[in-house]
Amino acid sequence: MIGTLLLAILSPSDTIITSSHLIDEVVVVSAAGEGRKRSVKGLAASIDEHLAELSHVDLVRRGSYAWEPVVNNMATERVSTTIDGMKIFYACTDKMDPVTSYVESSNLQSILLNSGLNGNPQSTGNIGGSLDLKLRKAGFGGESLFSSKIGGLGGGLVVGHETNGHLQVYGADGAVSLPRFYTNAGVFYRHADNYKEGGGRKVPFSQFQKVNVYDNFGFRLTEEGNDVVEGTFIYDRASNVGYPALNMDVAKAEAFIASLSYRHQFVEGFLNAWETKGYYNHITHVMDDTKRPDVEIHMDMPGKSWTSGLYSLLTGTGGRHEVQANYDLYYNRLFADMTMYPGGAAPMYMVTWPDVGTLNTGLAVNDRISLTGRQTVTLTAKWAMQWQRLNNEEGYHALRVFFPGMKDSYNQTIGRIAATYQLSILNSQLSIGAGWGSRAPTVTEAYGYYLNNTFDQYDYIGNPHLKNESAMELNCAAKFSIFNSQLSISLDANAFFFSNYIIGQFENRLSPMTVGAEGVKVYGNLSHATIVNTAFTADWKLLPWLTWNTRLSYAIGNDDVGKALPLISPFAYTSGINCQLSAINCKLTVKGNARQVNYGKKYGETSTPAYAIVNLSGQYAFHLHGHTLTLRAGVENLLDKRYSTYSDWCDIPQKGRNFYTNLSVSL
Ligand SMILES: [Cu+2]
Numbered sequence: 200m201i202g203t204l205l206l207a208i209l210s211p212s213d214t215i216i217t218s219s220h221l222i223d224e225v226v227v228v229s230a231a232g233e234g235r236k237r238s239v240k241g242l243a244a245s246i247d248e249h250l251a252e253l254s255h256v257d258l259v260r261r262g263s264y265a266w267e268p269v270v271n272n273m274a275t276e277r278v279s280t281t282i283d284g285m286k287i288f289y290a291c292t293d294k295m296d297p298v299t300s301y302v303e304s305s306n307l308q309s310i311l312l313n314s315g316l317n318g319n320p321q322s323t324g325n326i327g328g329s330l331d332l333k334l335r336k337a338g339f340g341g342e343s344l345f346s347s348k349i350g351g352l353g354g355g356l357v358v359g360h361e362t363n364g365h366l367q368v369y370g371a372d373g374a375v376s377l378p379r380f381y382t383n384a385g386v387f388y389r390h391a392d393n394y395k396e397g398g399g400r401k402v403p404f405s406q407f408q409k410v411n412v413y414d415n416f417g418f419r420l421t422e423e424g425n426d427v428v429e430g431t432f433i434y435d436r437a438s439n440v441g442y443p444a445l446n447m448d449v450a451k452a453e454a455f456i457a458s459l460s461y462r463h464q465f466v467e468g469f470l471n472a473w474e475t476k477g478y479y480n481h482i483t484h485v486m487d488d489t490k491r492p493d494v495e496i497h498m499d500m501p502g503k504s505w506t507s508g509l510y511s512l513l514t515g516t517g518g519r520h521e522v523q524a525n526y527d528l529y530y531n532r533l534f535a536d537m538t539m540y541p542g543g544a545a546p547m548y549m550v551t552w553p554d555v556g557t558l559n560t561g562l563a564v565n566d567r568i569s570l571t572g573r574q575t576v577t578l579t580a581k582w583a584m585q586w587q588r589l590n591n592e593e594g595y596h597a598l599r600v601f602f603p604g605m606k607d608s609y610n611q612t613i614g615r616i617a618a619t620y621q622l623s624i625l626n627s628q629l630s631i632g633a634g635w636g637s638r639a640p641t642v643t644e645a646y647g648y649y650l651n652n653t654f655d656q657y658d659y660i661g662n663p664h665l666k667n668e669s670a671m672e673l674n675c676a677a678k679f680s681i682f683n684s685q686l687s688i689s690l691d692a693n694a695f696f697f698s699n700y701i702i703g704q705f706e707n708r709l710s711p712m713t714v715g716a717e718g719v720k721v722y723g724n725l726s727h728a729t730i731v732n733t734a735f736t737a738d739w740k741l742l743p744w745l746t747w748n749t750r751l752s753y754a755i756g757n758d759d760v761g762k763a764l765p766l767i768s769p770f771a772y773t774s775g776i777n778c779q780l781s782a783i784n785c786k787l788t789v790k791g792n793a794r795q796v797n798y799g800k801k802y803g804e805t806s807t808p809a810y811a812i813v814n815l816s817g818q819y820a821f822h823l824h825g826h827t828l829t830l831r832a833g834v835e836n837l838l839d840k841r842y843s844t845y846s847d848w849c850d851i852p853q854k855g856r857n858f859y860t861n862l863s864v865s866l
Pocket residue numbers: 291292293294295296449484486
């Protein structure tokens with residue numbers, strides 16, 4: 200991990216990374232780099248489709264847009280998501296807008312996943328893992344990422360279409376790369392109508408539309424190039440987004456993301472680089488139920504999130520050590536309210552997120568120590584302090600009715616520490632690791648007010664008296680290469696032993712506010728809980744042009760009395776055959792889940808039946824007038840099976856048969 204970030208800092212063109220941990224992963228989005236995972240749809244794939252390539256990641260789907268990443272069977276609350284190290288917090292009380300929904304493929308170099316508590320230096324509260332979305336930067340002249348470049352200029356186009364839901368994708372980007380200046384900018388547009396489930400029935404309210412505009416730039420302050428200023432700007436706007444699994448849709452989800460950083464590279468001595476970045480982002484979220492039929496009480500539910508922060512990262516290499524030290528600070532504000540319009544009667548107003556201001560500051564240190572050529576030890580630690588204040592009087596007083604002793608400000612101390620030992624012998628690698636970490640309750644968990652959850656049909660109330668949740672993690676992984684490295688097999692497992700696990704608990708004394716809700720739950724701490732993840736992967740090079748790969752995974756999650764936790768993956772498998780014949784690549788994949796046996800019945804979850812689907816994809820790259828063109832085509836769910844996975848919210852069905860084609864051109 201440390202080697203990783205160092206590389207990224209030393210040369211902005213080389214964010215393709217050798218992760219030092221067996222269980223950490225990178226999915227590569229842009230054209231540069233080899234040997235890493237990537238989506239068969241190339242640049243036309245959504246961020247969600249890129250995320251789906253990562254082994255420890257599942258996605259909670261509430262519609263066909265903005266899926267919520269789940270790492271090691273833990274969702275947003277226990278996962279840190281950053282964009283180039285920037286903290287961003289979603290603005291929807293129903294989790295309609297995970298941070299990953301605000302970046303587009305052509306602006307992304309790679310997604311870096313750190314499994315478990317061994318997080319990247321900017322991550323906080325990452326018990327399950329951390330995702331960092333690395334933006335694609337053109338780099339200075341001579342080190343450009345763009346595959347084709349004429350006189351310092353480069354660019355690309357992507358056009359795609361999918362039959363199911365008539366999804367259209369259009370993207371264009373351009374880059375200027377000079378010895379002392381670079382910039383790359385792009386615009387991306389996606390539009391989809393309602394999709395059809397297997398069997399051909401339409402899924403109403405599954406449409407979406409999205410525009411994304413971005414620019415990255417950098418300039419060298421000196422001739423030698425040791426002082427660099429870089430900046431990023433992203434504007435993203437999704438509109439008319441349907442959420443078939445929820446009662447509401449989105450009229451508008453809008454994000455402004457900006458950063459400016461200064462980097463100094465040291466020429467000699469222990470220190471390599473020192474980077475300081477300041478950033479700001481603002482998210483506006485407007486929900487809409489006006490298009491839904493049979494709505495008894497119309498509601499307006501807007502949400503707002505803004506964050507400003509900075510981090511300062513110092514890296515050094517000396518002797519056996521590769522060290523990173525990071526200081527970070529951010530201030531986030533979250534506000535959401537709701538107005539209900541019961542026919543004829545006066546509107547009812549309530550504050551659902553009471554304008555919570557969170558100031559968080561932390562210090563992280565990572566050290567990767569090469570004991571011998573074959574053994575490395577990685578140590579990571581972070582300590583952070585957090586102050587929270589409820590700025591909205593009305594929201595504070597409403598919550599105080601349930602918690603008479605509550606205050607309008609709280610503070611927490613959180614931290615994590617992890618160690619990994621890795622041994623490489625002959626053609627195998629082994630690693631074992633352990634860690635401990637804690638997280639503060641989220642704003643929803645601590646201060647949310649009557650937030651309806653369609654998953655179990657309960658209204659949720661936050662609990663300001665929650666204790667921090669903590670977990671101890673143990674992990675191990677082994678990778679063997681046999682038959683002259685033709686076959687590689689890997690096994691990995693991790694276990695999280697929680698204390699004060701936070702989850703909604705029944706509160707029979709309160710009655711729900713939402714029409715049709717089953718009752719009320721208040722967030723509480725369970726004394727303990729356990730989540731265990733295991734996986735087996737095999738890659739076999741059967742012939743020089745033919746490879747076969749398989750992945751099996753199994754997980755369990757139990758609460759304090761041994762009952763199953765909700766949203767834990769059943770036994771899952773993927774198996775694929777890949778042929779590479781000169782410029783043509785094709786792939787046949789079978790993917791499925793066994794029936795969900797251990798489901799969180801106690802928490803309102805129902806069992807999901809088994810399913811299996813077949814996907815086919817092909818890719819052909821060719822040259823025309825000096826440009827590289829890549830044509831991709833395929834079919835998903837070839838047999839048009841009607842199915843949903845355990846992580847499809849309220850069991851909304853997945854897409855039926857879907858033919859896709861896309862063409863990308865690098866200019
Ligand atoms: Cu929302």
